[in-house]
Amino acid sequence: MEILSKIYGMTAIDNLTCYPSYLVMIALAFVLLYLGIKKGFEPLLLIPIAFGVLIANFPGGEMGVLAVNGVGEIFRISNEALQNGLGDGFQTVTLVNGVEASQASSNFIQVGQLFYDPSIEGNEILKNVDLVSQIKVYDIWAMPLHDIAHEFGIMNYIYYALIKSGLLPPIIFMGVGALTDFGPMLRNLKLAIFGAGAQFGIFAVLIVASQCGFDMKEAGSLAIIGGADGPTAIFTTLKLAPHMLGPIAIAAYSYMALVPVIIPLVVKLTCSKEELSINMKEQDKLYPSKTEFKNMQALKILFPITVTTIVAIIVPDAISLIGMLMFGNLIKEIGNSTSRLFQTASNGIMNTATIFLGLSVGATMTVDAFLNLKTIGIVAGGFCAFGLSIFGGICLAKIYNLFAKKKINPLIGATGLSAVPMASRVANDIALKYDPKNHVLNYCMSSNVAGVIGSAVAAGILISFLG
Amino acid sequence: MEILSKIYGMTAIDNLTCYPSYLVMIALAFVLLYLGIKKGFEPLLLIPIAFGVLIANFPGGEMGVLAVNGVGEIFRISNEALQNGLGDGFQTVTLVNGVEASQASSNFIQVGQLFYDPSIEGNEILKNVDLVSQIKVYDIWAMPLHDIAHEFGIMNYIYYALIKSGLLPPIIFMGVGALTDFGPMLRNLKLAIFGAGAQFGIFAVLIVASQCGFDMKEAGSLAIIGGADGPTAIFTTLKLAPHMLGPIAIAAYSYMALVPVIIPLVVKLTCSKEELSINMKEQDKLYPSKTEFKNMQALKILFPITVTTIVAIIVPDAISLIGMLMFGNLIKEIGNSTSRLFQTASNGIMNTATIFLGLSVGATMTVDAFLNLKTIGIVAGGFCAFGLSIFGGICLAKIYNLFAKKKINPLIGATGLSAVPMASRVANDIALKYDPKNHVLNYCMSSNVAGVIGSAVAAGILISFLG
Amino acid sequence: MEILSKIYGMTAIDNLTCYPSYLVMIALAFVLLYLGIKKGFEPLLLIPIAFGVLIANFPGGEMGVLAVNGVGEIFRISNEALQNGLGDGFQTVTLVNGVEASQASSNFIQVGQLFYDPSIEGNEILKNVDLVSQIKVYDIWAMPLHDIAHEFGIMNYIYYALIKSGLLPPIIFMGVGALTDFGPMLRNLKLAIFGAGAQFGIFAVLIVASQCGFDMKEAGSLAIIGGADGPTAIFTTLKLAPHMLGPIAIAAYSYMALVPVIIPLVVKLTCSKEELSINMKEQDKLYPSKTEFKNMQALKILFPITVTTIVAIIVPDAISLIGMLMFGNLIKEIGNSTSRLFQTASNGIMNTATIFLGLSVGATMTVDAFLNLKTIGIVAGGFCAFGLSIFGGICLAKIYNLFAKKKINPLIGATGLSAVPMASRVANDIALKYDPKNHVLNYCMSSNVAGVIGSAVAAGILISFLG
Amino acid sequence: MNSLSILASATANAQEFEGLSGALLLMAIGMVTVFIVLLLVIYVGNALIMFVNKFVPEETKEAPKASFASVQSVDAVTANVIAQAVNTLTGGKGKVESIKKI
Amino acid sequence: MNSLSILASATANAQEFEGLSGALLLMAIGMVTVFIVLLLVIYVGNALIMFVNKFVPEETKEAPKASFASVQSVDAVTANVIAQAVNTLTGGKGKVESIKKI
Amino acid sequence: MNSLSILASATANAQEFEGLSGALLLMAIGMVTVFIVLLLVIYVGNALIMFVNKFVPEETKEAPKASFASVQSVDAVTANVIAQAVNTLTGGKGKVESIKKI
């Protein structure tokens, strides 16, 4: 019987039954796996994230990213201290050593291999006041990375080395850049302006969220979901409100997967059949462009360098995203002489970054980081940001059409959202539904790609003024 | 002459002649290179390990992983202190600053670029008592990783960043999972139980080793060699007895390479011709299974998720290994939509991990870490663990056959060891020798793959109770 | 207007106009991009370096590697301290807290997101003496890597984790080794000695530079440009004079790209037509070699192991370069059984290392690290080192020819420089110009590859005696 | 058994298992656990087979296509995968007769 | 406006933008900046097109060849070249009849 | 020369080489060492050639096959990679005419 008792002690069963909220997280992991595998929701990101959620939420597995308070502290009590203290009387515990109650992390204490929430009644252990004085405080910013791995396991290590350091989002942007073609944008450069209009959702939701219980940093992180760009959303959240990373990343990627649903919805609500039937090619014939392209190759090489310079001057905080995006694009466009680098940037590096980003973002989704009211706010606010961004782009197109002779299909405004290239494909399908000859894909790609730049710029602004 | 004297001072010749034990290590490196290159002993791991041993054992090269004592301390004395102290009288030195004599690392002191062992007579320098007070103590757990690189060279950096942090074994397991097919196991799920029986060697040798001068942590590390799984052995040793990492890794991989010798040996000693002639296919015909497989693809996707959940609940400490193994398998089985991740996990990431794991595990094999009696114990104990694991699997099959109508070839028990897929091939060859029509490969693969899960579980138990 | 003022405050415009030296650096980045893209100057390295220079030099972007003083300190003042101090009187500031004035880094202070140079008049902020006491000092060697990322951005993180740690140059050497064929060298082993003669430029320029205002460490870093080997130059500079890393790396790669200009120049100045017409194949016929090669495969496997051992004994400090070079070569020559590792070492790992090395070496090229007189010295000295190395090789060949019957074409001495394989191709072209039948390529490859070993050895010596 | 005693047993450390009896206890714990886990794998695995046969009996034909957010096209991927294939297959001496796209 | 005040404004932090008016201000700043950046991209992009048309009107035929310093031979490069070839050939719809290594 | 003086000389640092004479000394040390190393490479290399010719004169035909512990089979990987390539390239409609390994 001693054997079975020890085995039972080793298992996570006791903890899972005491704290059924873990089961909620595990169920969530299964739902996300279902969405990623069966429904094809951004599988490359959502499946690693979902698996990260799964393995993070078994007590004792040490695969969850520990929540820290605002100054980077983690609280733990040793097993010896715990066992020594068992004989004493129990008292209610209030954490007083400088931890703000508003910090999600201060609510949770890791005791040995188990997690205890002092706010839950019947949690006798931490009611022993003598134990509180023996709680060890770790300063995550003073611990060497290998010590983080040693004390808290590899997921915390990966998280601090690759994610919290801000490294992976720019690295992924390098790969995105290496897979992006600015050709369509260069051929219809004017349409790039709709990549600006479609950032409206970000700032609109920022206002609403800041009035609904989120502080400004949290509101900014929530709002950036409206940029429809995963790495940008993660990068911004890491700088402003890292405790909301998991839900924001999942919301961002889920809504990007739902672009084929959301765009038609917004378009249906805001556009008339006439507007959607505007044929860009015929407009081009009516009002032909004078621009000719004598050397597209040279142009494509000069363009990323130019955009980097412009963004770096106006919004220096966006340079780590935009700079890496454009570097990836540059080594692609240069061609032969840097194709080795291009190959690795767009494959090995990007896939590696995706795996580790996904797993460790998922691993931040522990009980206390997810099961709170803010998550509902993120889900709702993120959806609004998405919809309002599309709406913003459409409105800009409509306003433009009020003044210009050469009309623009509002779908091109809608794709300013980014979510490249799915948004463009969805827009194209909508256009074809109204007029089977109206191929708007290449036009949409211009605003679509510009939307990536636009949301990175918006992220830089949020980081600059709120960070 | 001053020139030649200075050149001589720069070379490692003086040190190699003073401490011929270095030459033993270099010779060992050559032997391992020979085994890996010429004999084909697990070349992917043994060749990097052997090269790591080679470059680690030239004094002054700073390519060896420094031994630390139990609390992570390294001792060094500066050249200035050394030179200033030369005028004084010499005295015998005993290290007194809190270092336990039983720690391998406390016997060694790095002086400038040279290593001196205070226990060796004629080692005048450290007999100067004034110098002892000037020995600088480094706390490896408080040094940032780049400072480790700066002070101790890149091998220590790689070791602490990738190995001691526990990162690479799970990463390699991700690659292993991506290259594993659970199909044969699913088709003969019942046979998976022999993956449990064949963990017997681990716990049997644990008992013996703990009675033969190894402490429990060391005994556990030694015993895990019987799991016949390289990353599992390395992971467990890192958690329990990192000072024995080199010999254990080499023993584990060497015995895995010797599976074609060890399995026939144990089989010959324990099995009769009748037992080895049991034809599984005919048994299947006599007692047909009712199981049908309507959707193997869905099954293969659900299976890794399920196993992860089961293991995570029962043995949370095994989750970093099993979780990553199953994640690798999942992204393979999902197919198209995650094939980018699968490609990188099973190639780029796994090969990179293998190179750095091999080199730095080899680099831990410095004189004091290898040339001691425990190495002999590891070599002998590892062999016993291997043999007893095979024996355990065979016994379980025999016991099963006592009670069941549908007989099982004991070779299927033997392959519960893991060492996938070589063990299965070897077992198949043995079966074919007795009956050229008796193909047992697919049956063996079931217990063989289950053995990987079994030894990871055993590792989790050892870490949970001894770590 | 408040809006525009805040936007203006966010941009880098104010800083760029105050400190036009940034514009010089940006212009330099464009020039380097031009040379790499259009002129094909070592594009794989120069393009990432150039892009690194570009993104590093926008104030507020946090993409530049911060200069530190000799003990690794960085100085910053918080924005609050700055704003609180504005009301007080201003005074001239002299930094007195232990920073040597000779350290480039001590001249610069990062204030908030802006950089201020206290030596420039009109720089009112730092003249406020009260602020000086509030300058925060960061010890870069005591900060965990993720804290470096957090405080100073990802480029500093990459720099300290991958470059300053000394990791990437050996990693790149592993890839170089995997792409090197020692066959031609083994077939003409005697010619390897010219890889020694062609290190003359290193030590000659060391003498000159040490007499011209460079200290010995700086002189050594400058001189190693004469080794014509990028990773070796970077590795040596990191150990001896990291503040000169950017200019030295750029000079090294630029001159390597200029090998087709520099070698013909030196050859024209030093060699007669008769010497250049020496036909090695005819010499071989006249004085045939007795060496036969019964098993080139085995030889190629044993050779890297042997060279590693020799170099490790004589120059232990060169082992991290030579060891990794030879390990890369070994896993290539072993063939099938390690081809997985070879593939990844020569592609994924090497390309990844190249991208991060290039970007972060470029990012060290901030205003104060580049715009000083030493840069001119580096450009001039590097050129001399290059030329004198070629000259040294040629001289050795001439001296040899004085005594030997079997003459040697001095071009084989010239290629001892390394710069594999371009130097050999250039030498072959020169030989063919004088005699269309005189193919010297295979002979040149011997001294050429030996030059790689030679300059790594020279680097080891410099690090050993000056480091 | 309350959660406190559980906690204590879960946090057993090496000292508790010193000596022969400790090692034997650990062996018992270990072998029992390994058997529990693999039996669970077998039973739950069988349940899974029944579940799949009952609820998802048909093979899905088309797995969802991979995509990176903000990713344009997969030309690079194609090139790389073919390079991999050619490389792996040939090992220096093979040949790919033909790969056709219809 | 001297550089001190600039500095102060540049270092604005979250507190300054608390409240509805702060959020509205941030929206104004944000949208204006996004428009400025993309307008600049459009205008400078058009200037770039004119520049290229005027000064580098011809496509360069031969890109400079990739090389690693101190790199010998080309097994890895071969793989790469095949990738390139396949890429060029297929262009999304081509076919590689055969890649032979004899 | 005892090991102490060796140690002292081995630990020479930059200061010792200041000045012209120091630099000249370093040049001498450096060039002599480089020559020693490459001469050793040549002589030991020649010894190696003789050794190989005498003791391993025949080329080994079959190098040992690569394997990862717990790895199924390389053939499976190959097949998989090819399948992937074809799949990616053809978008599910292609066919591999023939794959030969010679």
Ligand code: NA
């Ligand atoms: Na966007």
Ligand code: NA
């Ligand atoms: Na096993």
Ligand code: NA
């Ligand atoms: Na050289």
